[in-house]
Amino acid sequence: MTVYNGPVFEMAAKQFEVIADYLSIPEDERGRLLMPKRAVAVSCPIHRDDGTTAVFEGYRVQHHLTLGPTKGGTRFAASVDLGEVAALAIWMSWKCALVGLPYGGAKGGISVDPSSLSRRELEALSRRYMQEMIPFVGPHTDVMAPDMGTNEQIMAWFMDTYSMYQGQTVAEIVTGKPVSAGGTLGRREATGRGVAHLVSRAADELRMRLNGATAAVQGFGNVGSITALELHNKGVKVVAVSDHTGALHRPAGLDIPRLVEHAASRGSLEGYSKEHGLDAEDLLSLPCDVLVPAAVERVIDAKLASNLRCRILAEGANGPTTPEADQVLERRREEIFLIPDILCNSGGVVVSYFEWVQDLQRLFWEEEEVMRREYQVLDRAFDQVSARSKRDNVFNRTAAMAIGVERVRGAKETRGLFP
Incomplete structure (x- = not known):
């Protein structure tokens, strides 16, 4: 039994089983690789413009922290549920590992149709969600980003809310921000x-x-x-x-x-x-x-x-x-x-990584430099997937996921199991 269910999570689990069979991963190792490290569900109450109070369900799933902090978007959509968020976090793990980023995968979301909210309500909900997440996220724990239904403005509200609680500006808590608030050109x-x-x-x-x-x-x-x-x-x-x-x-x-x-x-x-x-x-x-x-x-x-x-x-x-x-x-x-x-x-998370690095260093690049580095990372990953596909005569998805899963598995084996 698991708290994660639904067709999207089942799809992520089936994809992993295909790769685990291809890589001959022992059965007793598979659960540790697939199952998320942490899942958080929160209630996000806000005052509506008409004076009533509405409560929305929010989620955040952190798949693994073996390679570094987790990284992933935050989705505002009526369809959002815990299973979907968990699946997206798992895919983000394989994606980050494939392109060589020092991240585990994460994903978050709120079950809401953002078009049904006024701008003031949207800001209130965004800030409340981040407020509820503060104990579980941080620049070296979990870094948020935009996804379907969210944008640069919502990331700025996330960053501001977190920063107010820290007593200082923490631009690196989210990526996909406006350039004026510490975002990167080209994101x-x-x-x-x-x-x-x-x-x-x-x-x-x-x-x-x-x-x-x-x-x-x-x-x-x-x-x-x-x-x-x-x-x-x-x-x-x-x-x-x-x-x-x-x-x-x-x-x-x-x-x-x-x-x-x-x-x-x-x-x-x-x-x-x-x-x-x-x-x-x-x-x-x-x-x-x-x-x-x-x-x-x-x-x-x-x-x-x-x-x-x-x-x-x-x-x-x-x-x-x-x-x-x-x-x-x-x-x-x-x-x-x-x-x-x-x-x-994966270009989005690659440039999100560049934004995080620039925020940590307080040193920003020109857009041409961002694009050059993005394409360099993508070219390397494309070449590796193509070579693996040809070497083993396998489907491109199999080759790509195998590289990602192998890198996460290798890191877990090297670090061991604590305690």
């Missing part, structure tokens, strides 16, 4: 830029020209919109995009710079055009060279995996592909080149 764009950079690496591997290639992007939040814009800048025709309000499709290519401006001003794609409307469910099965699921978990099941018509599948979201779909994609790996999520979207 907001880091994940999307990383996805597009790794698509370029995959295209090189396949000897495929990106200039004139086609792409479809599911999800047009921070990750999806920046990915679409970066691909557009590389000469890719982005033929379809979608968000929670609908989807757009134009075979000749959409005006991505204009779409990004529209989404930034309106908060979504809604109202952009009726002419290019598409059923959102059809986007993932469109014929294209590059498919980027950049929304939520578990959107590609086995049936859809059989019907994908892309050459490169770049997982901008966390866990978009189910284990059953992975079995299909493994059989199709000569047709579809997978860039697995723990590699594909």
Whole structure:
């Protein structure tokens, strides 16, 4: 029995079992590698604007602290539950280990639709959540970051709340802050830029020209919109995009710079055009060279995996592909080149690490330096995954997760079990 349940946690556990079997990890070691070190559930009461009091459930899961403090985003969404948060923390552990960061994985969230809150209510809830987390987080214990439903402003409120309790500014308690409050240049764009950079690496591997290639992007939040814009800048025709309000499709290519401006001003794609409307469910099965699921978990099941018509599948979201779909994609790996999520979207945590380092040192880099270092880390990880996949003739996800799990396992073995 476990306090963690639900389809997302079950998916993370199934993925781990595949890797544990591949690495021949003894059964008695598996629980220590998979199960989170700590989970916190809190109640977050706030005064609503109408004078009533509302209570929201908040969570934080820290997977392991073997390699350093834990690191992970904080999600504000109605779907948030403890199992989902735990799964995301586990994936973050393998991701950080894969790209060589001195972190364990963490994740947090509040079960709330942020669009239902006024700005004052959102600030109150953000500050209350951080206040409840203060005994469990810190710059050398657990460093928060934004995720779905949160942004730079919420990170600034988190940082300010923590700093008020410490009696001094502690910028390094969160990453993804505004530059004016100790954030780093290039952090907001880091994940999307990383996805597009790794698509370029995959295209090189396949000897495929990106200039004139086609792409479809599911999800047009921070990750999806920046990915679409970066691909557009590389000469890719982005033929379809979608968000929670609908989807757009134009075979000749959409005006991505204009779409990004529209989404930034309106908060979504809604109202952009009726002419290019598409059923959102059809986007993932469109014929294209590059498919980027950049929304939520578990959107590609086995049936859809059989019907994908892309050459490169770049997982901008966390866990978009189910284990059953992975079995299909493994059989199709000569047709579809997978860039697995723990590699594909790792640019965000890489630049978050750079922000943390800069805050600790009180020494800040130019954006060109941030991007150069980000791409250097991503290139190294891509090369390692590619080499492992070819050496052992395994699926790219297997190769990526195996590298991450091996590094965490090696660190735990070296440090031993205390007491």
